[in-house]
Each structure stands twice: as C-alpha cells, then as structure tokens.
Amino acid sequence: MTKTLKGIAASDGVAIAKAYLLVQPDLSFSKSAISDVAKETDRLQNAIDKSNAELQQIRDSAAQSLGEEEAQVFDAHMMILSDPEFTGAVKRKITDEHVNAESALDEVSTTFIGMFEAMTDNPYMQERAADVRDVTKRIMAHLLGVELSNPALIHEEVVIVAHDLTPSDTAQLNKKYVKAFVTDIGGRTAHSAIMARTLEIPAIVGAGSVTTDIQADDQIIVDGNNGDIVIKPSADEVTKYQNLAKEYAEQKAEWQKLKNASTETANGVHFELAANIGTPKDLDGVLANGAEAVGLYRTEFLYMDSPELPTEDDQFEAYKAVLEGMKGKPVVVRTMDIGGDKHLPYLPLPEEMNPFLGYRAIRISLDRQDIFRTQLRALIRASAFGQLRIMFPMIATLQEFRSAKAVFEEEKAKLVAAGTKVGEIQLGMMIEIPAAAVLADQFAKEVDFFSIGTNDLIQYTMAADRGNEHVSYLYQPYNPSILRLIKHVIDSAHKEGKWAGMCGEAAGDPIMVPILVGLGLDEFSMSATSILKVRSLMKRLSTEDMAKLTDAALNVSLTNEDNIKLVKDNVK
Ligand SMILES: C=C(OP(=O)(O)O)C(=O)O
Numbered sequence: 001m002t003k004t005l006k007g008i009a010a011s012d013g014v015a016i017a018k019a020y021l022l023v024q025p026d027l028s029f030s031k032s033a034i035s036d037v038a039k040e041t042d043r044l045q046n047a048i049d050k051s052n053a054e055l056q057q058i059r060d061s062a063a064q065s066l067g068e069e070e071a072q073v074f075d076a077h078m079m080i081l082s083d084p085e086f087t088g089a090v091k092r093k094i095t096d097e098h099v100n101a102e103s104a105l106d107e108v109s110t111t112f113i114g115m116f117e118a119m120t121d122n123p124y125m126q127e128r129a130a131d132v133r134d135v136t137k138r139i140m141a142h143l144l145g146v147e148l149s150n151p152a153l154i155h156e157e158v159v160i161v162a163h164d165l166t167p168s169d170t171a172q173l174n175k176k177y178v179k180a181f182v183t184d185i186g187g188r189t190a191h192s193a194i195m196a197r198t199l200e201i202p203a204i205v206g207a208g209s210v211t212t213d214i215q216a217d218d219q220i221i222v223d224g225n226n227g228d229i230v231i232k233p234s235a236d237e238v239t240k241y242q243n244l245a246k247e248y249a250e251q252k253a254e255w256q257k258l259k260n261a262s263t264e265t266a267n268g269v270h271f272e273l274a275a276n277i278g279t280p281k282d283l284d285g286v287l288a289n290g291a292e293a294v295g296l297y298r299t300e301f302l303y304m305d306s307p308e309l310p311t312e313d314d315q316f317e318a319y320k321a322v323l324e325g326m327k328g329k330p331v332v333v334r335t336m337d338i339g340g341d342k343h344l345p346y347l348p349l350p351e352e353m354n355p356f357l358g359y360r361a362i363r364i365s366l367d368r369q370d371i372f373r374t375q376l377r378a379l380i381r382a383s384a385f386g387q388l389r390i391m392f393p394m395i396a397t398l399q400e401f402r403s404a405k406a407v408f409e410e411e412k413a414k415l416v417a418a419g420t421k422v423g424e425i426q427l428g429m430m431i432e433i434p435a436a437a438v439l440a441d442q443f444a445k446e447v448d449f450f451s452i453g454t455n456d457l458i459q460y461t462m463a464a465d466r467g468n469e470h471v472s473y474l475y476q477p478y479n480p481s482i483l484r485l486i487k488h489v490i491d492s493a494h495k496e497g498k499w500a501g502m503c504g505e506a507a508g509d510p511i512m513v514p515i516l517v518g519l520g521l522d523e524f525s526m527s528a529t530s531i532l533k534v535r536s537l538m539k540r541l542s543t544e545d546m547a548k549l550t551d552a553a554l555n556v557s558l559t560n561e562d563n564i565k566l567v568k569d570n571v572k
C-alpha cells in the first residue's frame with residue numbers, strides 16, 4: 001500500500017530509489033554465568049574474525065569511494081582487533097570469571113576507554129578511546145547476531161532513511177549511490193541538511209516517522225522541492241515524479257546559462273554571490289555554479305574527517321587548495337566551530353545540558369590555544385596563494401574578538417620574522433549571537449567585515465533550537481525582530497566603511513533575498529546549488545523597489561507571515 005509522509009523540504013530535487021535504513025541496532029545484553037569456557041571463547045573469536053573481515057571490506061570500499069584518508073580510521077579499528085592486550089583481556093575474563101562474552105567485552109572495553117580518556121597529557125592515546133568504542137560496537141553486534149549499518153559499503157542506488165544524521169554520518173555518504181535522504185527529526189538549517197544541499201542530493205528532514213514507516217528495500221520517492229515522501233508508489237506515481245524530476249532538471253539547465261553572468265539587479269546594481277563549503281572537494285560545485293567567492297569555508301569538517309587533530313601542514317594544504325582553486329577570488333575561512341552538534345571523537349568535550357549555549361567554537365579556540373594557533377599558522381602560510389579572509393565563529397563580546405585577533409597577530413608576526421611569505425588578510429567575525437548584533441556599531445570599528453550567521457542568530461534570538469521540529473514554527477527568518485538586527489549590522493558596517501555579508505542559509509532563500517537586496521547586504525553566501533537560482537531572481541529585482549518593500553517589512557509588518565506575503569505579492 002502506498003503511503004505519503006510530509007517533512008521539511010531541506011534540499012531540492014526529486015529522487016526515486018530503494019530505502020537503506022541507517023539505524024542503530026539494539027545492542028543491549030544481560031550478564032550471565034557460563035560453564036563451557038571453550039565454547040564461549042570460540043564464540044568471541046568468531047565475532048572478532050567476522051568483525052575483521054567486515055572492516056577490511058569497509059576499508060577497501062571507503063578507500064575507493066571516499067579516498068585513502070577517510071579509509072584510515074578503519075585501519076585503527078583493525079589494529080585494536082589484532083591487539084592481544086585488548087582481545088586477550090576479554091578472553092581472560094571469560095576464562096577466569098566464567099561470564100558470557102558480551103559482558104566480558106563490555107567490561108574490558110569500559111576499562112580501556114576510561115584508561116585512554118584519562119591520558120590528558122597524551123592526546124594521541126586519548127583519541128584511541130573512540131576507536132575502542134567503535135570496535136566494541138562491531139564485535140558486540142556479531143555476538144548478538146544483529147547487523148550494524150555500514151554506509152561506506154553501499155554499492156547501489158539508495159535513499160538513506162535515518163532517525164537523524166550526524167555531520168560525520170553525512171560525510172561518509174557517497175553521492176554516486178546515495179540519491180537522497182530522509183530523517184525523522186531535524187530542521188532546514190541542521191548540518192545534515194546543509195550537507196545535502198552541498199552534495200546536491202534531495203533531502204527531507206523532520207518527517208516524524210520514516211524509520212518506522214519505511215522498511216529496508218521499500219521503493220520510495222523523495223520530493224525535496226516540497227517535502228513529500230511517497231512509500232511504495234504506484235506505477236502512476238512513479239511516472240508523475242519522473243516527470244517532475246525532468247522538469248526540475250530542465251529548470252536547472254535554464255539557470256545554468258547564467259553561470260558566467262555577473263550578478264546584477266534589473267537596475268544594474270551588482271551583488272557578490274558566494275558559496276559555502278565544507279571541504280576543498282566542494283570546490284567543483286562552487287565553480288560549476290559560477291560562484292564569485294567562497295563566503296564560508298566551515299573548517300570543522302577538516303577536523304571531523306580526520307582520525308586525529310589535523311597537523312599544520314595538512315591544514316595548510318587544504319587551505320592552499322581552496323585559495324588556488326578560486327584563482328584569486330576571495331575566500332572566507334572560518335576558524336574551527338566545534339561543539340553544539342559537531343563533535344570530534346578525539347577531543348572529548350564535557351557533557352552539557354545546553355551544548356549550543358556551551359563550550360564551542362571561539363570559546364574552545366581561545367581556551368585550547370595549541371589547536372587555535374596551529375590553525376592560524378596554517379591559514380597565514382596559505383594566504384600567499386590567494387585572497388584570504390579569516391573569520392571567527394560565535395563571537396559574543398569585543399574582548400573575545402580582540403583576544404582572537406591578538407593571537408592571530410602574534411602568529412603572523414612570528415611567521416613574518418621567520419621569512420614566510422604572507423598575503424594581505426582581512427579579519428572578520430560571524431554575527432550569530434544577538435549580543436554581537438546589537439553592538440555591531442562597536443564591533444564595526446575593529447573588524448574588516450561581518451558575516452551574518454542567520455542559522456544561529458535566529459535560534460538564539462527566538463530561543464528556538466534550529467534543529468528541533470517541535471519549535472520550528474518559531475524559527476522565523478522574516479520576523480521583523482530578526483530583520484531589524486540584520487539592518488543594524490549592515491548599516492553599522494557601512495558607517496565604518498566595512499562590508500557585510502551573510503553566510504547563514506537565509507542568504508539563499510528566495511523570500512529573504514529581495515529583503516536583503518533592499519537592506520544593501522554586500523555579499524550573499526549560500527549552498528553552491530542555490531547560486532544560479534538566486535542570480536536569476538536578482539535579475540528581476542530593482543534595488544529602489546526593494547528598499548521600499550524592506551521599509552514596510554521592518555516597520556509595518558508585525559509578523560513573519562506578513563513578510564512572506566509582502567514579498568510574494570511584490571516579487572514575481
Ligand atoms: C553559517 C552559520 O554557521 P553554522 O551553520 O555552521 O552554525 C550560521 O550560524 O548561520
């Protein structure tokens with residue numbers, strides 16, 4: 001029987017393929033006494049052998065589809081499996097204490113994890129805790145006879161169905177086979193949704209019950225343009241959506257004609273359209289979509305894709321690749337924004353009640369200056385290869401910006417003294433905390449530029465979690481309160497002769513773009529896949545008309561909905 005679900009449309013496009021359920025199996029067990037020790041150790045060995053064979057396969061497959069670097073994490077897992085200290089300890093526990101393999105494995109791995117995590121003076125060993133956790137999960141699954149999902153092993157066209165996707169899950173997806181994804185929870189600005197737009201695959205998030213309503217291998221249709229998920233479609237529905245997919249492809253081909261065009265409004269005013277990227281690999285999409293700059297390089301993915309802290313040289317190579325790839329066009333690199341929903345397996349962070357209000361981004365960088373200085377040095381060295389702009393995430397106070405800038409100046413001075421070639425670097429900040437937006441006039445005297453991060457600015461201003469579908473009604477980009485903050489930021493920058501950009505998802509939103517044109521935003525940075533659509537929209541706008549519309553949006557409208565209607569009525 002066909003069933004249709006509705007979710008939040010998170011990335012455009014239409015896909016039809018069979019479902020791949022990416023769900024965590026139940027790995028619970030009970031402790032029991034055993035009498036046949038030989039049989040139990042055999043059972044353990046069998047699970048270890050199976051895990052080993054599976055890891056070898058995953059490793060080969062990951063190396064082929066994702067690259068050697070991504071595959072290395074699985075080498076670390078295999079090393080643990082062949083480490084007699086670890087597996088020997090589990091066997092000894094079974095033999096000495098006559099307990100079942102599951103509980104012996106659990107107790108030994110808990111001890112090892114605790115031991116590694118306690119090695120605070122040796123980050124390399126600390127990082128091994130995450131590996132032990134992963135390997136234990138795999139052996140446990142084989143002991144219990146349940147299957148772990150292994151997205152790196154997918155070799156046919158699928159739609160991923162998950163409760164939620166973490167940024168690192170998303171990083172493992174191979175676009176060649178993964179045609180779309182749908183999740184139970186999440187909002188349009190969750191990082192998995194942003195990643196889907198970068199990968200140019202349709203996605204629907206916050207659909208409520210996909211993991212229960214969809215079975216593995218069910219055929220499903222994902223319409224990322226309007227949020228519809230059709231489970232087990234009829235032949236007629238398949239034809240209908242195939243036609244929609246064709247129409248969408250034709251629309252894209254039309255936009256593609258604007259690839260080398262300048263971004264100009266109907267009355268000839270130019271705006272800069274930039275792209276957001278997560279890795280140097282995303283540059284292909286940036287160039288294919290005719291971006292005029294990179295407006296946000298989220299460097300945390302460099303840290304998340306690596307089994308340990310990336311070295312200065314590794315980082316230098318990545319930054320240089322992006323700067324060279326952009327051939328002298330501006331590249332805004334944001335320093336590491338870890339914390340919130342972005343974790344590093346090798347950098348254990350404290351458990352927090354409110355991680356989005358906690359230890360994250362610049363707060364970590366200023367505290368862990370070893371990590372911060374390494375990143376800044378890599379960036380400063382790379383500045384010789386293009387037009388680099390550095391910005392700091394989650395700045396709340398002037399003191400934070402000044403401290404970050406001071407660390408930057410120190411590292412730059414050291415490199416210059418050592419004879420390193422350094423290019424001209426602009427230093428800016430994200431405006432994503434209301435306190436900084438309100439004081440933008442003060443900040444504007446000290447920065448070279450602002451980039452407004454609406455994803456966080458909206459969630460903090462409205463006190464509504466950006467990824468929580470239960471409060472998504474409060475996530476209101478066009479609420480006059482948000483628009484007034486944005487106006488103040490842009491006006492403050494201009495008063496001091498600085499430029500203001502936006503790299504939150506609102507910068508590529510067809511309702512927001514006319515308002516931002518009216519407010520005089522200088523740079524719009526968005527998923528590369530939105531660029532040509534926005535270029536086409538801007539051609540139809542006049543800055544004078546949009547300034548009038550924006551005046552009404554700020555001063556007459558009372559609600560988010562008023563402003564949606566205002567734009568829809570005035571922009572055709
Ligand atoms: C661009 C932003 O940063 P991120 O989405 O990475 O938090 C933002 O908050 O708008």
Ligand SMILES: [Mg+2]
Pocket residue numbers: 432453455456
């Ligand atoms: Mg942010």
